[in-house]
Amino acid sequence: MNRQLYEKLIFDYSRPGRRGFFFNEGNAQMPSLPDGLLRQTPPQLPEVDEPTVVRHYNNQSTNNFGVDTGFYPLGSCTMKYNPKVNDLLASDPGFAAIHPKQPTATMQGALKLYYELQQSLSEIGGMSEFTLNPYAGAHGELTGLMVIHAFHDHNKDFARTKVLVPNSAHGTNPASAAVCGYEVVEVNSLPDGTVDVDDLRSKLDNTVAAMMMTNPNTVGMFEKHIPEIAEAVHAAGALLYYDGANLNPMLGIARPGDMGFDVMHINLHKTFSTPHGGGGPGAGPVGVRKGLEQFLPAPRVVKLADSSFDIDQHNDTALGRISSNLGNYAVLIRAWAYILTMGCDGLAHVGPLATLNANYVMHRLKDLYLLPIPGPCKHEFVFDGLIDKSTGVTTLNIAKRLLDMGFHAPTIYFPLLFHESLMIEPTETESLDTLDTFCDAMRQIAVEAIDSPEVVKEAPHLTPAVRPDDTEAALHPIVTYSELCNQ
Ligand SMILES: *Cc1c(COP(=O)(O)O)cnc(C)c1O
Numbered sequence: 376m377n378r379q380l381y382e383k384l385i386f387d388y389s390r391p392g393r394r395g396f397f398f399n400e401g402n403a404q405m406p407s408l409p410d411g412l413l414r415q416t417p418p419q420l421p422e423v424d425e426p427t428v429v430r431h432y433n434n435q436s437t438n439n440f441g442v443d444t445g446f447y448p449l450g451s452c453t454m455k456y457n458p459k460v461n462d463l464l465a466s467d468p469g470f471a472a473i474h475p476k477q478p479t480a481t482m483q484g485a486l487k488l489y490y491e492l493q494q495s496l497s498e499i500g501g502m503s504e505f506t507l508n509p510y511a512g513a514h515g516e517l518t519g520l521m522v523i524h525a526f527h528d529h530n531k532d533f534a535r536t537k538v539l540v541p542n543s544a545h546g547t548n549p550a551s552a553a554v555c556g557y558e559v560v561e562v563n564s565l566p567d568g569t570v571d572v573d574d575l576r577s578k579l580d581n582t583v584a585a586m587m588m589t590n591p592n593t594v595g596m597f598e599k600h601i602p603e604i605a606e607a608v609h610a611a612g613a614l615l616y617y618d619g620a621n622l623n624p625m626l627g628i629a630r631p632g633d634m635g636f637d638v639m640h641i642n643l644h645k646t647f648s649t650p651h652g653g654g655g656p657g658a659g660p661v662g663v664r665k666g667l668e669q670f671l672p673a674p675r676v677v678k679l680a681d682s683s684f685d686i687d688q689h690n691d692t693a694l695g696r697i698s699s700n701l702g703n704y705a706v707l708i709r710a711w712a713y714i715l716t717m718g719c720d721g722l723a724h725v726g727p728l729a730t731l732n733a734n735y736v737m738h739r740l741k742d743l744y745l746l747p748i749p750g751p752c753k754h755e756f757v758f759d760g761l762i763d764k765s766t767g768v769t770t771l772n773i774a775k776r777l778l779d780m781g782f783h784a785p786t787i788y789f790p791l792l793f794h795e796s797l798m799i800e801p802t803e804t805e806s807l808d809t810l811d812t813f814c815d816a817m818r819q820i821a822v823e824a825i826d827s828p829e830v831v832k833e834a835p836h837l838t839p840a841v842r843p844d845d846t847e848a849a850l851h852p853i854v855t856y857s858e859l860c861n862q
Pocket of ligand 1: 452513
């Protein structure tokens with residue numbers, strides 16, 4: 376098969392009999408296994424020498440783009456820099472080599488860290504208690520909705536079958552509600568991107584279990600009417616759920632609990648700076664206000680009267696388990712380290728800086744890109760493509776052209792409120808130089824769209840892969856080497 380270097384798979388280098396090393400079978404202690412357990416045919420593994428393996432994977436790694444290689448303004452994802460000291464701590468054998476089932480007396484330090492993170496997140500969110508068990512934001516949403524379900528069931532309030540979701544919401548919100556067995560009802564947005572409170576009121580009644588909200592919302596606007604919304608939702612007997620994916624600009628400044636939210640999740644991999652992308656790892660701790668603690672899943676870490684720590688398996692809760700053990704521990708260590716190294720003052724700086732950076736980029740580009748909701752914004756904002764639509768250059772083209780210029784693309788075609796959404800979130804960790812280089816690139820693309828639109832429409836020109844068919848890849852993935860050879 377004649378494929379480009381970057382497209383090659385390790386199987387392409389396979390030659391019969393080629394090996395990285397040889398066992399000296401004379402000295403090897405081979406355990407004897409029953410015949411029934413021995414495989415009858417050799418595994419279909421590539422036969423390759425060590426230098427080939429090392430070169431192949433090193434070359435592959437340079438085809439990747441990450442927050443450690445460049446600016447990553449992927450809106451709603453908070454791709455801030457992940458401090459290396461957090462990784463250092465997470466890889467300490469004292470944490471990394473423990474087993475979830477070993478006696479609690481032998482892992483008091485690890486449990487203390489876990490307990491402190493539960494406490495810190497409760498303080499930051501203005502909640503009574505947190506579970507650190509969920510593995511992602513979406514998993515947190517599902518867990519939170521299950522808590523809400525358990526609460527209504529506990530009150531024998533079985534008529535509540537609906538969850539309200541603004542039409543600006545992230546797709547995981549309606550998906551989680553549906554997975555939890557609820558009917559999803561959409562709430563309209565006003566022209567400024569915030570929730571239409573009149574529309575919300577018209578949909579609130581005793582069949583509504585909860586309203587899910589993101590604040591600031593997905594267009595980067597703070598929902599100013601949140602006290603009024605909370606009051607209306609509670610008056611109808613429903614609970615208010617906070618999607619914490621956009622907690623970054625609120626850190627240390629405003630707390631969801633104080634805004635009237637009853638249940639919330641935090642995406643530790645976003646706001647608390649643990650590496651993410653490519654599907655993981657993540658953590659989506661869920662917090663609840665006073666009175667809902669009993670519905671949280673097990674297990675959790677508790678502090679005993681003698682100041683030691685223990686794992687409370689309390690399996691008799693309404694919810695039971697939503698994870699195999701206590702959660703994604705290496706992610707939790709990083710978040711804990713981030714909170715401690717930032718301190719209260721540092722955390723309170725995050726939001727204003729993230730907001731300043733977003734507004735700076737917005738102001739430098741809004742003469743060329745269409746800003747449907749005028750600022751100021753919070754940590755992110757959305758353009759509706761270029762102002763000049765006559766060239767036919769789309770948001771997809773702009774995103775692809777940015778790759779040629781060494782940037783990760785912003786989030787595109789989300790939120791669904793606009794046709795050409797281009798959602799930019801610079802985060803607080805970027806310097807003025809980086810922001811300026813990005814703005815210069817965006818301005819250059821707007822000029823190219825007029826002078827040489829084909830350059831933008833056919834982009835990217837410099838990346839190893841050009842325009843993969845995302846839909847085909849999702850519908851008909853080729854997951855084995857033999858399938859690839861046979862296609
Ligand atoms: C990222 C995100 C989610 C989902 O979180 P995951 O950790 O990716 O599962 C939910 N809502 C919003 C607004 C998000 O940006």
